[in-house]
Amino acid sequence: xxxxxxxKQSIEDAVIAGEFQPxxxxxxxxxxxxxxxxxxxxxxxxxxxxxxGFIDVRPRRGAIVSVPSPxxxxxxxxxxxxxxxxxGRLAARRLTPDNDAAMEAAHRACETAARAGDSEQYYxxxxxxxxxxxxxxxxxxxxDQAFALHKRLSAYRRIQxxxxxxxxxxxxxxxxxxxxxxxxxxxxxxxxxxxxVLVQGERFSDMVLGLSPGSQSPAESRRETAK
Amino acid sequence: xxxxxxxKQSIEDAVIAGEFQPxxxxxxxxxxxxxxxxxxxxxxxxxxxxxxGFIDVRPRRGAIVSVPSPxxxxxxxxxxxxxxxxxGRLAARRLTPDNDAAMEAAHRACETAARAGDSEQYYxxxxxxxxxxxxxxxxxxxxDQAFALHKRLSAYRRIQxxxxxxxxxxxxxxxxxxxxxxxxxxxxxxxxxxxxVLVQGERFSDMVLGLSPGSQSPAESRRETAK
DNA sequence: ATTTCTAATCTTGCATACAATCCATATATG
DNA sequence: CATATATGGATTGTATGCAAGATTAGAAAT
Numbered sequence: 001x002x003x004x005x006x007x008k009q010s011i012e013d014a015v016i017a018g019e020f021q022p023x024x025x026x027x028x029x030x031x032x033x034x035x036x037x038x039x040x041x042x043x044x045x046x047x048x049x050x051x052x053g054f055i056d057v058r059p060r061r062g063a064i065v066s067v068p069s070p071x072x073x074x075x076x077x078x079x080x081x082x083x084x085x086x087x088g089r090l091a092a093r094r095l096t097p098d099n100d101a102a103m104e105a106a107h108r109a110c111e112t113a114a115r116a117g118d119s120e121q122y123y124x125x126x127x128x129x130x131x132x133x134x135x136x137x138x139x140x141x142x143x144d145q146a147f148a149l150h151k152r153l154s155a156y157r158r159i160q161x162x163x164x165x166x167x168x169x170x171x172x173x174x175x176x177x178x179x180x181x182x183x184x185x186x187x188x189x190x191x192x193x194x195x196x197v198l199v200q201g202e203r204f205s206d207m208v209l210g211l212s213p214g215s216q217s218p219a220e221s222r223r224e225t226a227k
Numbered sequence: 228x229x230x231x232x233x234x235k236q237s238i239e240d241a242v243i244a245g246e247f248q249p250x251x252x253x254x255x256x257x258x259x260x261x262x263x264x265x266x267x268x269x270x271x272x273x274x275x276x277x278x279x280g281f282i283d284v285r286p287r288r289g290a291i292v293s294v295p296s297p298x299x300x301x302x303x304x305x306x307x308x309x310x311x312x313x314x315g316r317l318a319a320r321r322l323t324p325d326n327d328a329a330m331e332a333a334h335r336a337c338e339t340a341a342r343a344g345d346s347e348q349y350y351x352x353x354x355x356x357x358x359x360x361x362x363x364x365x366x367x368x369x370x371d372q373a374f375a376l377h378k379r380l381s382a383y384r385r386i387q388x389x390x391x392x393x394x395x396x397x398x399x400x401x402x403x404x405x406x407x408x409x410x411x412x413x414x415x416x417x418x419x420x421x422x423x424v425l426v427q428g429e430r431f432s433d434m435v436l437g438l439s440p441g442s443q444s445p446a447e448s449r450r451e452t453a454k
Numbered sequence: 455a456t457t458t459c460t461a462a463t464c465t466t467g468c469a470t471a472c473a474a475t476c477c478a479t480a481t482a483t484g
Numbered sequence: 485c486a487t488a489t490a491t492g493g494a495t496t497g498t499a500t501g502c503a504a505g506a507t508t509a510g511a512a513a514t
Contacts, residue, residue, distance in 0.1 A: 038500070075369065076368050267467080
């Protein structure tokens with residue numbers, strides 16, 4: 001495999017692990033030295049990560065780890081909630097024994113971690129549980145989208161899990177989600193997943209956007225993509 | 228702006244316009260000559276388009292315009308349906324006069340094109356209508372995701388529109404969608420948008436996947452991302 | 455002390471050169 | 485005749501060099 005691919009993965013991992021924090025500069029020369037390669041493959045890796053939205057590459061001004069505004073962050077979580085809902089809906093419709101078993105196994109692992117109060121372990125097992133749901137949608141394209149967004153949000157998700165110490169609550173929500181999927185109740189599965197991801201974020205999101213049903217409010221729909 | 232950015236846009240446009248068809252090779256030397264630049268910015272543009280899923284860059288084997296399998300294509304349309312549903316749901320909840328007016332204008336343009344039987348014009352206006360809905364979700368991140376997927380599917384969507392000559396039917400569905408959004412009926416808006424995008428694709432998708440509710444069927448959930 | 459202008463330095467963007475791998479054609483062999 | 489193998493050509497992957505824009509530090513002026 002090419003160096004650029006490996007580098008892309010390495011840089012992505014470093015960002016996810018929190019080694020590079022949001023706002024940190026990712027200058028090509030330093031990274032090139034660190035990985036013992038020239039700037040070229042570094043550049044290619046950074047541009048790809050930028051295209052995936054993982055980092056922010058500003059023309060002539062270098063790359064930084066994205067610093068989403070609070071509004072943007074809520075938008076990302078809201079989108080995640082919608083995508084996970086969709087996965088849950090399809091999973092409820094199409095569940096196979098294989099996928100059921102995979103979700104069950106992941107859920108049991110979460111249970112163990114939660115009982116032990118191991119936040120870090122729960123974080124990892126939680127990820128597996130959600131990924132099992134993505135796969136259970138039997139739509140690999142949708143699952144890939146879900147994976148990608150999940151990764152982009154991982155830094156903030158971890159904070160959320162820790163801050164609220166909501167391990168046990170999270171676990172119970174997982175149980176409810178599993179139940180709905182197994183019952184084939186698409187609507188319920190979607191709703192529970194949506195709420196699980198967004199928690200109370202939905203109302204908060206509406207609040208941040210300065211909205212109440214039927215009200216007017218300009219707030220231009222800004223777009224960030226550099227064109 | 229950098230050359231690579233312009234090139235990326237140019238190549239993307241050429242793919243959307245159908246100048247490069249699915250399966251066509253995009254070799255760096257030819258593109259470099261065509262645009263009068265060196266291979267470097269071409270390479271960067273191709274890698275970015277690859278990261279966005281627009282084209283397929285295979286290590287050491289060059290880039291080609293993606294050729295999704297029928298299964299993959301249905302998955303993409305199904306995902307589009309879910310994302311558009313989400314946009315419609317949020318639009319119904321948060322509709323502002325500005326967004327309402329934008330949708331109305333786009334709808335009128337579609338009406339004119341449909342009455343004139345101008346398939347090409349309808350294609351363009353249809354795009355504007357859907358983009359107006361994305362924006363009406365008041366979630367710019369979700370809207371960006373929707374834009375991106377819409378672009379990736381544009382080639383196939385055009386075929387679909389032409390082949391079925393369903394201009395007038397499409398227009399009526401648009402009217403129904405608008406009505407539901409204006410009524411603030413989230414559920415109805417979501418359902419109508421879903422059906423509009425997928426038409427009868429949902430059942431077909433289930434069929435292709437070899438599924439019926441409760442049945443088992445292995446069919447490993449393959450992943451395409453190069454790691 | 456604060457602000458503004460200028461210049462030196464640093465970083466990115468692109469071109470070119472070279473190395474490594476892949477592909478196709480042709481040749482050899484069973 | 486079919487299959488396997490080798491060799492030459494073509495294409496991608498990486499390194500290096502140079503040019504252009506951006507950032508920072510310092511000096512001058514208010």
